[in-house]
Amino acid sequence: MPVPAPNLYPPFNIVRLSHVEYSVTDLGASRAFYVDTLGLQVTHEDDARIYLRAMEERGHHCVVLEQADKAEVGVLGFKLYDEPDLDKAAGFFALRGLPTEWVERPHMGRTLRVRDPWGIPLEFYVKMERLEPIHQKYRLYKGAKPLRIDHFNMFSADVDSAVAFYNEIGFRVTEYTEDDVSGKIWAAWMHRKGGVHDVAFTNGHGPRLHHTAFWVPNPLNIIDLLDLMSTTGYVGNIERGPGRHGISNAFFLYVRDPDGHRIEIYCSDYQTVDPDLEPIKWSLTDPQRQTLWGAPAPRSWFEEGSTFDGIKPVPSALTAQPIIAP
Amino acid sequence: MPVPAPNLYPPFNIVRLSHVEYSVTDLGASRAFYVDTLGLQVTHEDDARIYLRAMEERGHHCVVLEQADKAEVGVLGFKLYDEPDLDKAAGFFALRGLPTEWVERPHMGRTLRVRDPWGIPLEFYVKMERLEPIHQKYRLYKGAKPLRIDHFNMFSADVDSAVAFYNEIGFRVTEYTEDDVSGKIWAAWMHRKGGVHDVAFTNGHGPRLHHTAFWVPNPLNIIDLLDLMSTTGYVGNIERGPGRHGISNAFFLYVRDPDGHRIEIYCSDYQTVDPDLEPIKWSLTDPQRQTLWGAPAPRSWFEEGSTFDGIKPVPSALTAQPIIAP
Amino acid sequence: MPVPAPNLYPPFNIVRLSHVEYSVTDLGASRAFYVDTLGLQVTHEDDARIYLRAMEERGHHCVVLEQADKAEVGVLGFKLYDEPDLDKAAGFFALRGLPTEWVERPHMGRTLRVRDPWGIPLEFYVKMERLEPIHQKYRLYKGAKPLRIDHFNMFSADVDSAVAFYNEIGFRVTEYTEDDVSGKIWAAWMHRKGGVHDVAFTNGHGPRLHHTAFWVPNPLNIIDLLDLMSTTGYVGNIERGPGRHGISNAFFLYVRDPDGHRIEIYCSDYQTVDPDLEPIKWSLTDPQRQTLWGAPAPRSWFEEGSTFDGIKPVPSALTAQPIIAP
Amino acid sequence: MPVPAPNLYPPFNIVRLSHVEYSVTDLGASRAFYVDTLGLQVTHEDDARIYLRAMEERGHHCVVLEQADKAEVGVLGFKLYDEPDLDKAAGFFALRGLPTEWVERPHMGRTLRVRDPWGIPLEFYVKMERLEPIHQKYRLYKGAKPLRIDHFNMFSADVDSAVAFYNEIGFRVTEYTEDDVSGKIWAAWMHRKGGVHDVAFTNGHGPRLHHTAFWVPNPLNIIDLLDLMSTTGYVGNIERGPGRHGISNAFFLYVRDPDGHRIEIYCSDYQTVDPDLEPIKWSLTDPQRQTLWGAPAPRSWFEEGSTFDGIKPVPSALTAQPIIAP
Ligand SMILES: [Ca+2]
Ligand SMILES: [Fe+2]
Ligand SMILES: [Fe+2]
Ligand SMILES: [Fe+2]
Ligand SMILES: [Fe+2]
Structure with a gap:
């Protein structure tokens, strides 16, 4: 679609x-x-x-x-x-x-x-x-020096439909991944506030919350958080990164809270306020889509997420798979 | 006002x-x-x-x-x-x-x-x-790695009126400086796109353009530009900075182009999309207003600017003076 | 030993x-x-x-x-x-x-x-x-902005003996990895010039050169290099990192040149000029030894290296294995 | 001399x-x-x-x-x-x-x-x-994240003689400032440990301690300290900087402790272990000598210092003056 x-x-x-x-x-x-x-x-x-x-x-x-x-x-x-x-x-x-x-x-x-x-x-x-x-x-600044909440990313069992619905209520697509085989949207990033996204949808067992992201000043704050977590008992909570996303061009780190809720630390995406901003299309088979530098995400990153109160997730009909780390 | x-x-x-x-x-x-x-x-x-x-x-x-x-x-x-x-x-x-x-x-x-x-x-x-x-x-990245144009700053001979007019066409005040004596607005920062400003007005001989600002990724890009300019014949074009503004909390540098047009290199202000964002008020006598770290701006910074095609600037009736470097 | x-x-x-x-x-x-x-x-x-x-x-x-x-x-x-x-x-x-x-x-x-x-x-x-x-x-600065050559790292088929020899000619051990089972040194870092090392030896098929490292100003220069390499045809030459080493506490990236020679981009280790500096001991089974943040190195990193002119490498008798990425 | x-x-x-x-x-x-x-x-x-x-x-x-x-x-x-x-x-x-x-x-x-x-x-x-x-x-890291003491800088009433004495006990000159008129050394930087200096001498009322410097990881740590000091009651203790020195090429900030003892926060100088390293000569009249970016140091920086226990400083016979901020 x-x-x-x-x-x-x-x-x-x-x-x-x-x-x-x-x-x-x-x-x-x-x-x-x-x-x-x-x-x-x-x-x-x-x-x-x-x-x-x-x-x-x-x-x-x-x-x-x-x-x-x-x-x-x-x-x-x-x-x-x-x-x-x-x-x-x-x-x-x-x-x-x-x-x-x-x-x-x-x-x-x-x-x-x-x-x-x-x-x-x-x-x-x-x-x-x-x-x-x-x-x-x-x-008062400490840890990663989080400046503001940046976005939600959700697993969706029907990304095409989710994009259509959120588009109708005003979210605008900035970047998206297409499954070359089915022509379906495999993932999409949509914004209201002028960054790459307020919400994103990724194909998978859904609906579930994949992660919440917080904006930090620059990549060194992310490195500071890695150093802190890895020397205070949280090394096992570091899931993916640091790296630069192909999609969004942002610098990122994914960590898990004590219950497994996934948190992204994020900075350096770009301004998207132009209403005629052309969405950038990525192929699901592009290895630089997830990480510009080429490193694949681990399996947990594609499979695990937080359920929403009162809703049982369902599988997606779209079985196209991204590149997953061995 | x-x-x-x-x-x-x-x-x-x-x-x-x-x-x-x-x-x-x-x-x-x-x-x-x-x-x-x-x-x-x-x-x-x-x-x-x-x-x-x-x-x-x-x-x-x-x-x-x-x-x-x-x-x-x-x-x-x-x-x-x-x-x-x-x-x-x-x-x-x-x-x-x-x-x-x-x-x-x-x-x-x-x-x-x-x-x-x-x-x-x-x-x-x-x-x-x-x-x-x-x-x-x-x-392609080089120099200060400018990412986008960020704002215009203008001298105005009547800041109160300029704020009223630009407010009417939708610009929202994020921060402003008041002259404690007259109660007049001495300077104001106003935005449309969700940062601290798209336009700012400073009391003075106006209208003139004080500067155009460009957003860069982080303060180290500003340091890179200083190193480059000071070793390629532009040391005399460095006018003020680097520093952190009190107003806007941004990291800044002011340089002059070969004709004297003033360019600001700028990063690290904050998100202002909330329509109920409360403007932050500063006193003209606060030495940390211009530079959080206390360094005053030089006289040229308060007096020099670029005229607009076809318009002769006039003096301001408001004679309140900021702190100027000796 | x-x-x-x-x-x-x-x-x-x-x-x-x-x-x-x-x-x-x-x-x-x-x-x-x-x-x-x-x-x-x-x-x-x-x-x-x-x-x-x-x-x-x-x-x-x-x-x-x-x-x-x-x-x-x-x-x-x-x-x-x-x-x-x-x-x-x-x-x-x-x-x-x-x-x-x-x-x-x-x-x-x-x-x-x-x-x-x-x-x-x-x-x-x-x-x-x-x-x-x-x-x-x-x-003139470009790329990773390399400031100086920092160290050589070599595969050795007998690290204990290599350490003994290089120690005799004045290299001083700053950090080392011990195989808990055999009590042998599995790897060692040795310096002359006051950083963590001028030379290091790692157990393996040797002698071979594992890598040459260059010092850069700070981690952002390493991120710049990653961005540049991944968008100019070198994404396949990025082998490991970025990350912080447990050993040396340095921030690192490993890349391969067009012939496969391995180059490390490196910064942020510490000063070691004190002649009574106590070597820091790490266990081969410590997952934070190689990368403080926990990410294991890929198999290629442990197995591939450059041969020296005129010398055929031999296997090591020490078969203890580090943690390798799946 | x-x-x-x-x-x-x-x-x-x-x-x-x-x-x-x-x-x-x-x-x-x-x-x-x-x-x-x-x-x-x-x-x-x-x-x-x-x-x-x-x-x-x-x-x-x-x-x-x-x-x-x-x-x-x-x-x-x-x-x-x-x-x-x-x-x-x-x-x-x-x-x-x-x-x-x-x-x-x-x-x-x-x-x-x-x-x-x-x-x-x-x-x-x-x-x-x-x-x-x-x-x-x-x-444990906080404030400027100081990593190590880096150097002492002293006022000397006879820099030529101080250089001769400290040279005899093994300190090696890396950079120096000459007074073009008298041909005398106006200031000198001398090292033992492989950086630009362990000790420096500046012409003036001496002997007095001009400052002690601490090494920090990168310029952003210096910016962090400025932000912290300027919002915790220490804005008046910020004396000079931030900037890059011409001499040493280091990034610097000078602050004063509650008694006026001067502390430099310092990073990014270069390795000097080569015994045949050629000293770099600067002219006292070069405006980029002190700050590569051109900003002159304030008068206090040239005149104030800490006395040593038991020694009354004396004026220097060399009256050549550097460039001082107005
Ligand atoms: Ca509930
Ligand atoms: Fe995200
Ligand atoms: Fe500005
Ligand atoms: Fe290395
Ligand atoms: Fe110093």
């Missing part, structure tokens, strides 16, 4: 991805990972939850860690432009027959909970509690 | 700043500076003009150098979102009694030339010739 | 490793690799040979490329402290019954050619033609 | 500079500066003294801070190669009629205290308590 033309006048205005809620099985272990190692800042914590933000964010949180019996993903959050966009979003999802619900969420204003057509739990809001800037409080 | 509330529904949709046209008195000398030293890529050149783009840009040009008897600035260009925005822009400027003209411009589609209320020549367009991506042609 | 105590009063004074002579089968292809890609500077070339130096070196060459039918290593060169050291070296090798010869070498003063006990061809000299400094000619 | 030929066979073997003892007037304030800000590690502390080491050092200390009524410098320490060197040093200084004394120093073996001909207190030792490596304990 060809990549759809961008929808320049979407039904409601999404500004950017905003936050993710992770269920974790040991809140203390997760705190050691996200706070003491990655370097996110605690904005609120109690016995059940820890709220985190990155260094240049003024919204209350980009990650919520919630103590639970099972590790999964509660919701993916997105910020909308203005209050009317919330009502337009509710109308859009209702018209599609998708679940919608107005929910109370701490630190947030009016919040709309929906499910996408495959059951991924999403929430939309306009107002979140705003905090004082800390990006110039350099005493 | 207080900073105005952002106009979330502007009369037409500006995507980003796009390009600048510089008149230069020795095209060969300018080529040596912009191409061989800064590292911009030539996309077209003839005896009269050189068109340049930065490494991640796909539009045909971000700088036009034009051979002339006098060094000045021809026009500041901005990309609009969609064709109807061009007509809305024409209507907006006409309604204000400001000059408007549809012009033919090489490599560009329909182009609207206007003047802002102080006479600054602006041009708006939607379509510019698109070129192949070169951001992964690493053999 | 335990690591020997350093010999603080060696029979002659070696200052540092100096140069390597590589036989290559296509001088033009090698020039494209070493000069246009790595960024070494040509100091002399003719139809048969190319002499190269790195950016902060003032001696005439650190690499000699020689057109030949077969790719191998001609000689490893070392600079001695003063003229009497040359005669002391000749006496030392003669006394051992090892081959010695005074040879004429272009661009070099009195030069002593010897073989070590395993046949590795070495040459010692005091004076080499000195060139003007170029370390501040920043226009 | 011309630079003397290097003394390749000095009377005793100095390995490197080792440590400095600073008297400080508020030990707590100094701890906040050296430990919490610069990032040195405490190896011992009590009410009267704090001992510090940098991240790759295994000797017990490179800085001793001592509570006192007056801020000055107690001693400059140097490590010798072997025990006999200590006795040779004692003989050398005694023969010159200079003060010598064997002293007891905590954490150190046999220690010889002497004065140089101008009264600078020096101490020589071979053995200092050795500590476990911490260079791979990345959790």
